[in-house]
């Protein structure tokens with residue numbers, strides 16, 4: 205069974221709504237196991253075949269917890285090479301965080317990215333949630349086809 209981790213942070217619940225919809229979409233594809241999580245260690249991340257990061261933008265950046273996790277993966281030299289990766293996040297006006305996450309996933313971790321990142325302004329509406337489901341489905345389909 206191929207495994208997808210959806211790892212997110214959300215302070216006011218917007219990115220969390222997105223994360224739940226991404227998980228719903230991924231679960232529509234048979235043969236994948238989906239884990240929706242608020243916390244992960246670099247070691248657990250290495251047990252998954254695909255990782256989708258949910259990162260809201262605060263102060264033109266990812267949140268400190270997410271940045272520290274990326275830092276820890278690098279320091280511990282945990283290999284995420286070749287895993288499928290994608291990113292999404294709620295934002296208010298500039299929305300840098302998912303792009304920053306993807307940059308590190310691509311250049312440092314050498315993951316295979318599904319781009320562009322999915323950005324939704326503040327609270328996702330029905331159309332936004334549908335885009336989140338589509339992202340989850342796309343990642344799951346890619347995983348099944350490369351497994």
Ligand SMILES: Cc1cc2nc3c(=O)[nH]c(=O)nc-3n(C[C@H](O)[C@H](O)[C@H](O)COP(=O)(O)O)c2cc1C
Nearest residue numbers: 214215216217218219260263264295296297298299
């Ligand atoms: C203190 C603070 C700083 C913020 N900084 C930014 C920012 O630099 N760029 C941006 O696009 N949105 C910014 N926002 C807006 C948040 O990204 C937005 O409220 C988002 O929906 C939060 O997602 P969450 O509910 O998943 O935490 C900021 C919000 C707060 C409260």
